[in-house]
Amino acid sequence: MLLEVRSLCLSYGKREVVHNLSFTVDKGECLCVVGGNGSGKSTLLRTLLGLQKATCGEVVLGEGLSHKGIGYLPQAMAAQADFPALAREVIRSGLLGSKGLRPWYTNAERQYADNAAEVMRITNLLNRPFRDLSGGQQRRVLLARAFCATRSLLLLDEPAAGLDAASAEELSLCLERIRKEEGVAILLVTHDPADVLRHADRILTLSTDSTLWDIEEVVRT
Amino acid sequence: MMDSLLSYWEIPLFRYALFGGVLVALCAALLGTTLVLRRFSMIGDGLSHIGFGALAAASVANVLPMAVAIPVMIAAAFLLLRGSAQGKLRGDAAVALMSTTCLAAGMILTYLGGGTNVDLMNYLFGSIFSLSQKDLWLAIALASLVLPCYGLLYHRIFAVTFDEPFARATGVQAGAFQFATAVFTALTIVLGMRLTGTLLISCLLVFPTLSAMRINGSFFGVTLISAAIGVGCFLLGFVLACLYPGGLPAGASIVAVNAAAFSICAGAGEIVRRRRAHH
Ligand SMILES: Nc1ncnc2c1ncn2[C@@H]1O[C@H](COP(=O)(O)OP(=O)(O)O)[C@@H](O)[C@H]1O
Ligand SMILES: [Mg+2]
Numbered sequence: 001m002l003l004e005v006r007s008l009c010l011s012y013g014k015r016e017v018v019h020n021l022s023f024t025v026d027k028g029e030c031l032c033v034v035g036g037n038g039s040g041k042s043t044l045l046r047t048l049l050g051l052q053k054a055t056c057g058e059v060v061l062g063e064g065l066s067h068k069g070i071g072y073l074p075q076a077m078a079a080q081a082d083f084p085a086l087a088r089e090v091i092r093s094g095l096l097g098s099k100g101l102r103p104w105y106t107n108a109e110r111q112y113a114d115n116a117a118e119v120m121r122i123t124n125l126l127n128r129p130f131r132d133l134s135g136g137q138q139r140r141v142l143l144a145r146a147f148c149a150t151r152s153l154l155l156l157d158e159p160a161a162g163l164d165a166a167s168a169e170e171l172s173l174c175l176e177r178i179r180k181e182e183g184v185a186i187l188l189v190t191h192d193p194a195d196v197l198r199h200a201d202r203i204l205t206l207s208t209d210s211t212l213w214d215i216e217e218v219v220r221t
Numbered sequence: 222m223m224d225s226l227l228s229y230w231e232i233p234l235f236r237y238a239l240f241g242g243v244l245v246a247l248c249a250a251l252l253g254t255t256l257v258l259r260r261f262s263m264i265g266d267g268l269s270h271i272g273f274g275a276l277a278a279a280s281v282a283n284v285l286p287m288a289v290a291i292p293v294m295i296a297a298a299f300l301l302l303r304g305s306a307q308g309k310l311r312g313d314a315a316v317a318l319m320s321t322t323c324l325a326a327g328m329i330l331t332y333l334g335g336g337t338n339v340d341l342m343n344y345l346f347g348s349i350f351s352l353s354q355k356d357l358w359l360a361i362a363l364a365s366l367v368l369p370c371y372g373l374l375y376h377r378i379f380a381v382t383f384d385e386p387f388a389r390a391t392g393v394q395a396g397a398f399q400f401a402t403a404v405f406t407a408l409t410i411v412l413g414m415r416l417t418g419t420l421l422i423s424c425l426l427v428f429p430t431l432s433a434m435r436i437n438g439s440f441f442g443v444t445l446i447s448a449a450i451g452v453g454c455f456l457l458g459f460v461l462a463c464l465y466p467g468g469l470p471a472g473a474s475i476v477a478v479n480a481a482a483f484s485i486c487a488g489a490g491e492i493v494r495r496r497r498a499h500h
Contacts, residue, residue, distance in 0.1 A: 129438025
């Protein structure tokens, strides 16, 4: 078991978003989180990362896993159109959690970042400015950054939102490689039924009514 | 020309201005990179007006100006940075409100305290040769804080600037960062106010980064280039102001050189982009 959520409640002020939620994430599995806008998917992810406090219940991390060791792809940030940063610089920033206070990256860390780029098939983009990349390429760079931060668990908040079919397919292939070749578990927030069918081992459904949530196994024949 | 520069060199105030200015321009360019990229460009301008109000209050109350201005500005910087980071106040509007109010308060206080005070006029329009030896020591202290911090925390600064939620998820203490940025920015502005004046201070913070962004696409490159542009433009503007027959106001001359550098960088960046699109 990588992560266990026990009777978790999440709220903003008096408004409860999620009530008494319990589930686990196991090694190497893919848990898809679905639900309408405002059902608390992003809030749940931020709580699992330790960025937000739960009002009750707890998040128990499995052995050897810390908040810092979870890879995170935030919901499409309002990416600044002109931010100067190379794809390589962005990917390497995923290593920060494990680097400590050492002000430079070791060869092994650089290699690790380059390998993450290889898994996402973006080695040829490493020296390109992030701002010049297409939306799909940017998303794969951010996925590589998240992948650098973890060896066991990725939290992805709507990674394919706003991408065209071809870019979404490339991203899906990346997710498959991450799971099958690298054995990393994924908690995937998505609105796309095709994504769910393709990746999910289990599905967590949240709803705007905080007490109504449901977790189900996907049976593949 | 060399002769007249050499004769200036003999004057202690010239040397204080030169060294102090280079250090402040360097710190401002480095801090400016994260401020501009996090969309806090107006904060420099707003803070300097707040500083003006604080200084006016200090001179009316007859207490040491810096002793009032520095703590007030650190507090204001922290509130402004945190407020706009949390999205609680519409950044630009809040800055505009605060800065005009403080400017007006400063003017009124100055007027009530006995008309135009020469020192306050200097703060408004800058008078680089009013830098004292004490100011130079302050500038050296500031640089010896900012430069090592920037070097040691460079990767974290990049992460927080590029994507704060992600940086926090990897364990970067964003709150501590905000505080450090606020303190350094406030100190840089207090010192920079003497160089270009309250009205033009944001130029030292904002121009070098904006220029560097036009011609380079990497964070590391932009950091280095903006530091170089900041120092280079300061030196050029300063020397021009000294050598121009009859003299020029140094603050305005530094800003003009920065503006020229920006136009050149923007033009060069545009040409490179057109070329690339052509291929
Ligand atoms: N910072 C916030 N302050 C107050 N309410 C918030 C905040 N962030 C989100 N909410 C509310 O919490 C609910 C869940 O939001 P979110 O987790 O973003 O949903 P989802 O990601 O499923 O669309 C929404 O109703 C939203 O309005
Ligand atoms: Mg969301």
